[in-house]
Amino acid sequence: MTVDERPCWVGTKRKTNPKTNNEGFSVLKLSKEFARNTSIHGLKFIAQDHTSLLERIFWIILFLVGLFFALFFAWNLWDNWVQSPVLITIQTVNYPIKSYPFPAVTICSVNKVSTRALGEWMATEEAKDFKVNEIRRILEIMSTGLNWVENEGEFAVLGPLLLKANISSNDNKYEKLMKKLSPNCSKTIVFCSWEGLEEDCADLFVTQTADDGCCCSFNSVIIQRDSDTYLNNQQNRLRHARTSGVQAGLTVLLDAELDDYNVTSSSIDGFKVSIQDPMDFPQTSRKGFLASPGFQINAAVTGYTQRADDKLRVIDLKKRLCTTSQEITLKYFKNYTRPYCQLDCLTRFFLAECFCVPYYFPEAKKEIDSNVCYCPDVCTTVWYKSEISTGTFPNSVWEYPPTVIDRPEFRNMNKSDLKIYAKKNFVKLNVYFQWVTGLCYIMKERTTWSDFLSATGGLLGLGFGFSIISAAEIFYFFLVRWCFRWYQSKKQEPPSSPPVPKLIHVRPFATSAPASITGDNYMISQSQMDADLALVDSKIKANIEQNLSPTCNCNNPLLRR
Template sequence: MATPDVFGLNKLKKTMEHNIMEETVRPRRNNAWTMHKRHQIKISNHFDSHQSRLRKTIPGEHDESVPQSYNTRTKQKGITSGCNTIKVVKTFTDYCDRCSLHGLKYVGDLQLHPLERIFWTVAFILAVVTAAYFITLLYHKWDDSPVIESIAARATKMVSIPFPAVTVCNMNKARKSVAEEILNSKNPEDALNKILLKDLCDESYEIYSSSTVKDKDVENRIGNWDTIQNFMTYVRQPCHDMIQSCYYAGQLEKCEDIFNPSLTDEGICCSFNKVKRDFIFRNPRDLSDLNVTFPMSATDWTPEAGYPPESTTRTLPWRPRGTGSHLGLTLVLDAKIDDYYCSSTASTGFKVRLHNPVETPKVADFGFLVSAGEEYRVTIRPIISNASPSLRKIPESKRQCLFSNEKYLKFYRTYTQRNCALECEANYTLATCSCVPYYLPKDANTTICAKRDENCTTEARKTSEIRLTDESANTSNFGTDSQELSPKRCQCLPGCNELRYRGTLSSSAMSGKFTLSKEYNATNQTYFRQNTAVVHLFFTESQFMAYYKSELFGFTEFLSNTGGLLGLFLGFSFLSAVEAVYFISMRVWCSVLQRHQHAAADRQTSVLLTNSSHVSVVTPYPFAQ
């Protein structure tokens, strides 16, 4: 049956042909394939639009087309499903045509030949894969090596750091005059000192195999800190006897005021410019350490915080005054060779160690030797390490350093790698040997290790030091180190802000023809050449290079490099991401809302068709057409 003229199909056909020829014709594509596809798309769109308009005008009740058009449910569902597919394809083609990504508009251009669209699709995928590959490499570099250590932009001034702490030890373990007095004494009170003296100097002496040590009380006293402290103080050379004269910054100083006794692995030694024990230990009164009174004022200096603003040049730790030996520290040391009873090494003289003012030094194995009868010049060079505060958010395993508040030490207030190592060794030795060597940090009631524990303490010390430098080393053959010396408990990384000192030593033998000056505080030239050493410690530069750790790749750098790669390969920007979000979310939501509005209008039209023979219906949502 022919279509009634009221529907205007002939006019519609002419209008569609006119629109097809007028609207989107591209001069560069006039082939048959393009014209055929364009013709199909336009006919389909205009036909759908015309059907929508037809629903507004309801034909008469005798028209047979009414029940055929609006009473078939299956046909409506098919049309709705087809509309959903068309909406998705249309949304995708709109996104491809409007987005700012390079090449994607050719992928969604339906007017192009399929081979052309396949070419641009492959090119776009290759660009995405290439960009993803380089971004992955960039991410691994950012994740694996986020920290760079470089030279600081500004040099560190000499006055901003302290003069190094200097610890001097006589290699004589016990004075001969005191040792002979103990051995020849008939006083029963000296019986314990005799045992300790043989334990100190006689390598073959077995202290607990002696018939003297039968009393349980005597055995307990040998492992008591007070007993060990009194004995070492008695037999060791005191500071005022060892240091004959000392000059600092060209001024003569009272050596007993600026040098204080300190406990080291070499015994009781003398330290200069070391801070008070209240600024070294957390609970100094609960520890077994020397109770030394400092006559001069001291400040709470740390490598990370530096000097407080109110500190002066005469506040411990002292600052350098200038360069050259005349503005450094000069020491005249008397070894008293004739008073040697037993030496810690095969030679005579002194061991000297430069260290951080807040650290307890290990002198026995790390100090440099100073022999009597020679003059030494020690040039000091600080090793300064600083770090950017932004490194705190980077894991410790990647930045390989610790800030002072990131690791709690039981005994020490300030975290340094050396303090951490000493505390770790003390804890491990206590766990394996049930005692602690006298020079390590410990509680006041901890048992002191004696000669019978020497093998155990030596192995414990060796094991802890190996594991500190190499956690993968095989040390499982000793005790329970796998439990007591776990990497988490004894991982002593360097401090992010740390200060160390290195000394360059030069020496020359004393001449017998020089005149003893007043500064040497000596009158006998022969005795002076045989027993005395002169040591000059000084800086040679007023500014020093510092190492600075900072982020190699921060998040900003990573984002910038990633954006550069995406822009290079895809033309991607932040607004490109906004476009994708818009078409995925808002555009889809609007399409769904529009479809629901059309469905509501169709349902209302269907009801009116059933109840009315000839009614003119206006769509309630004109914008939904």
């Protein structure tokens, strides 16, 4: 008896409608499609169907290296822009000197108290309660900042004397007293010339209180007190030099009057001179240079200008590191400069800690808080650098100007005596521009948005080929196309799917009945076999009527229709 051992499977499979297939809605499929078609470098080699695993790994690593390279340098570019948004460059080295004012010249004698002036004041009613050594000690403390009061006993003696004389640094009485006792500018400056022409020194110099006492200032915007604030005096027109050289600058002859010394701020004889922006507060004690008797001092000045772009105001003040006009308001000064801001800040500090201020500080009548001060430079400003040279003065044949010879204190001197006096007391000072042009710097934004986008786009393109088109591709594939396919899949999906029928397993059968049943083989009558085939045939017909395709992996001709 021959038995066909091949099993026969009759299966059914639902006919698929391509319009209802959700594979088009797959993110993975969209990602592969994007990688194959995008302009970004390297992705198409990763997504190709026939690419080996080793090749995929190679291109993935290469793509990540390019991505890291581009993002790293783009981040450095951004960080540099954020941390240092301002760039200062040289605009021109031929900026004419007539475009900015001649520098302010402040001359301070190291002698703070004139012996002659002190004697005259001691004879007044105001000084009747003072002894010479007491007022001298007070003036030494208040005018020089040296030898501070170190014990309560001295403070207990000197304090009441000032109160009894109604002299206080909280008003302008002490300032007036200092101006009375300090060397007078008309005595100190004996000759003046501007641009080679002699001028009256009273028209060029004014007395100004500075950090080194009462001084004589030329071409400076003088600060003055009023009832509430410390205003800038803008009445004096600032002078401009028309050319360079000694003959086109300022020349002064100074008399140190060594015999009139009483209280000095230094161990040397002579003067301290500072050269600064006319709008700045003179800081002669910290930034001045020395001018000693018996010497001629030439100060060759070079001017530097810095101009700021108007667009800088959009940058934060702390990042910009400079201020524009009217951006910071001071309490005691109308116009902002860094030295005035520092002085304004010190006034707040002294009032908070000591309840008083030095006599040359602004008059403080209002309550002041002790907020921390921030004093950046002005974005548009002028500053000066000086080259100092000296030589002995005067020589044996120098002719003294008639203005000097005709002064009352020198009128009775012969040339020999005047020469001896000049060697001991005279200082000649020349301040002039060294060049007819100066340097002009321009302050502007380091990077604009257009510059940043250009540089970043170049880095991204160099690293992995990213561009605006690449961004549009990402937007299209993962938003527009994804949403469109999702909508189409929802629109075309049928309401329900027919059930998949179970598979029919027809076991092997024999053409003749065996003697016994062994394992999975069993005897079956001819009538039973015909009934089973009829049942299979009916199920196949039913599946066909339901648009289902019958499948069978059995080649038995008995199962064929």
